[in-house]
Amino acid sequence: MIKNECLLINSTEITIDHRLTIEVFKDSEDYHLTNIFIGYNAILKILEKEDLNFIEFKEIDFREISQLDFNIQQISKLKSRRMRIIKYPLLFICSNRGLIVFKILEDLDFQYLKFLELYNTWDICSMDYGENTFYFVGYSKGIQIFNSKFKKIVNKNYDQIYRLKLFDLNNNGKKELIVGTDTGKISIFKFDLDIPEIVLVYEEEIIPPNTYGKNSINDFTIFRSNDDNAVYILIGANSNKLYIAKWKENPSMLNTLKHNLNLHSDDEIYNIHYLKDFNQDYKFLISTWKIDFGFLNLTPENLKINFSSFNSANVESTILLVTPTLEELVEVEKFLPNKRLDKKKPSISFPHKYDQGFNFINKKGYKYILISPQKAGHSAAKDILNEAILEWDPKYIILLGVCAGNSHLGVKIGDLIIPEKIYSVELAKLRRSEIFPETEQFKPSNYLIHSLNRFFYRQSEENPYKFNQNNSYRKIKIHSDGAIFSSNTLYEDIESNYAVFPKIEKIDRKLYGIEMEAGGVGSSLEKPKNSGREWIDIRCVMDFANETTREESSKDLNKKNASFLVSKFATEFIEWHIQKENKE
Structure with missing residues (x-):
């Protein structure tokens, strides 16, 4: 059983003066962490691992790439994915103007592949289904699903979708689409790509409105505990609190724990990445509006929350x-x-x-x-x-x-x-x-x-x-x-x-x-x-x-x-x- 304590380990300080998003890029399928992508405004920074720290490897300003005349002002999310058919991994950039797709070549060079004009695109996830790959895109008016040729096949009007992920919640080999909204809800959709259609099966307001009426979910990550086989969702919102929701299949519901973090009262958790479990430990990369990033260890026995080693919070x-x-x-x-x-x-x-x-x-x-x-x-x-x-x-x-x-x-x-x-x-x-x-x-x-x-x-x-x-x-x-x-x-x-x-x-x-x-x-x-x-x-x-x-x-x-x-x-x-x- 996961207990409600966390322990932060090994923080890294970088210089970013703007709202940012982070993607963890692995050089192979063995989940060896080698690079971190950081997006802010229209700029991509790439950090390379050196010993226990990360140093800047290169910086790319997409406004200076001649074939990208899209007037990008803000990168909202970065996602990388290895493809079955395409030799090189893909980098997806969600932005205020839409979704941009690049091939990640050797030495982390980028080759432009596709642009989908979908204003205020916030997040993307994908899955292989038969011989096709399908992309689920969250944007300001709901969800759109594209096939491997990036042709739209489903549009679902809903709240503004900030984050979305695919996960087998009930451990039956079928994945559900879990989304976090600008209204503080975690919502779960089932989908059938043969028809195709997408249906809402569960929603719950996890984040109550704060003093100013805001309750958006900035990011979340999902993992299944090896200890009790339960599914946990770590949720970062527009507050200095970390929410941990446990999924219960029958009856369907989310039991949520809320934790105050040692952050500034006006700070917010903005990125949460699940990396891997090491000997029953659950390792995450977390960043906030004011803190670049640090690593968080969760263990079944000791889940102590402590962000004090984030030096840049001072x-x-x-x-x-x-x-x-x-x-x-x-x-x-x-x-x-x-x-x-x-x-x-x-x-x-x-x-x-x-x-x-x-x-x-x-x-x-x-x-x-x-x-x-x-x-x-x-x-x-x-x-x-x-x-x-x-x-x-x-x-x-x-x-x-x-x-x-x-x-x-x-x-x-x-x-x-x-x-x-x-x-x-x-x-x-x-x-x-x-x-x-x-x-x-x-x-x-x-x-x-x-x-x-x-x-x-x-x-x-x-x-x-x-x-x-x-x-x-x-x-x-x-x-x-x-x-x-x-x-x-x-x-x-x-x-x-x-x-x-x-x-x-x-x-x-x-x-x-x-x-x-x-x-x-x-x-x-x-x-x-x-x-x-x-x-x-x-x-x-x-x-x-x-x-x-x-x-x-x-x-x-x-x-x-x-x-x-x-x-x-x-x-x-x-x-x-x-x-x-x-x-x-």
């Missing part, structure tokens, strides 16, 4: 991204697609909604936290930042958003302002008749500003940033040798931009812009308990703080385009900075 530091408004936060989300962003609900320790993601940069794990007070002003920015620092202790804090620019100094809409100094004032409105109040001064990190300048001018030579204004793209400038003025509430001046800035320019001749949050951030980071962090304010100019600009029909479009540009720039900069910092 977070090196946290990057906190702060946007003033929800609209700007949504723009930032667009540039963090591969960081596994999850939307989090308010909790007792942090009573605000936020996004949390993760990425590997130079083999080190970095957590991304994306927050927004969702309203302008010093107080809101200061309060949410104090709570975020207490919750995550971030190393880097990036404040980003839009602002008004000082056209008197040559600032144009779309330009970036990265202030060396921030002048903060508690002021409802600035009017010409008022006496200018005293200000506080805060200074972001010179180290980050210097690094940002290097990044910007390097990009300007290779791929310059441009701003879209009225469908005309203009190469932008960066203003990082001056200051910005931060007020707690909105500036208004009914006459012109030139009436606002000359008054505040009495403080500093290089006041490039006006915004409303940096004063609160600077005030928070001035506290001794919050000091010692790298922080920076990055702004894109959307208008000139005057009534004329505000009434223009292009105001909303300028704001949207400015939010887009500052989000793209800030996210690309911080990743570049960390990569450079790690190398140094």
Whole structure:
């Protein structure tokens, strides 16, 4: 009888910065493990075994193969199979555009064989039947079965199928098709390839919906225990739990055990591969969203779960991204697609909604936290930042958003302002008749500003940033040798931009812009308990703080385009900075 404990052995660390899928490739039928295929985006990495570890053997980008003009963006599953008739094994690549089939030649070269246009193909399995080979493909609308010539013979509409496998559940020489869905179900189908038809005979929701309503099955594997001849299904879902389901034939049912793993609370098991049983031990290769892969041993006597030896699970530091408004936060989300962003609900320790993601940069794990007070002003920015620092202790804090620019100094809409100094004032409105109040001064990190300048001018030579204004793209400038003025509430001046800035320019001749949050951030980071962090304010100019600009029909479009540009720039900069910092 399999007991509910597991023991992890021998982990390996590789550098993958994106969502990935893994396939174990064996050089012969004796199940000797020699290679591991890893797919992410449109890239295939091949690792070769060397002693007890794996090293990178080669990398292939399928977008660079001339005959593959399929616009592949994401590899969702890799499968390899040795064929009875074809001399060479086949490699099946499931992707967002469909199924691609390659021959695996000597020295792991690949020869293109077939493409099936089946959008959002997630998985494939196959079986020999008579003289034919049949392929079972899971995709966004159910299951399709193809014959050996890749001609469709059956279509079964069902839930979105993430994973599917063939297995003789009842030990009677007949295989069933077992599938895992995006609704947390394990479903079992019987099929008759002579008719042909496929019939659902059993389904059960194994994974309950989590806090966010998600309950997809990411992967599963099946094995029969030599100890009690029972069938077990190991299931990885969109949670940090491992599910072990035991199949009972009569009456048909799945008894499921659930185990919490020593993983980050927002991690997920994404790949589970059954390798072989060694002296009654059951060996598996497992990877998660944040962990490349490790090996797991299950024994009938000792099934202890311990993922602590996955070194790459450790977070090196946290990057906190702060946007003033929800609209700007949504723009930032667009540039963090591969960081596994999850939307989090308010909790007792942090009573605000936020996004949390993760990425590997130079083999080190970095957590991304994306927050927004969702309203302008010093107080809101200061309060949410104090709570975020207490919750995550971030190393880097990036404040980003839009602002008004000082056209008197040559600032144009779309330009970036990265202030060396921030002048903060508690002021409802600035009017010409008022006496200018005293200000506080805060200074972001010179180290980050210097690094940002290097990044910007390097990009300007290779791929310059441009701003879209009225469908005309203009190469932008960066203003990082001056200051910005931060007020707690909105500036208004009914006459012109030139009436606002000359008054505040009495403080500093290089006041490039006006915004409303940096004063609160600077005030928070001035506290001794919050000091010692790298922080920076990055702004894109959307208008000139005057009534004329505000009434223009292009105001909303300028704001949207400015939010887009500052989000793209800030996210690309911080990743570049960390990569450079790690190398140094």
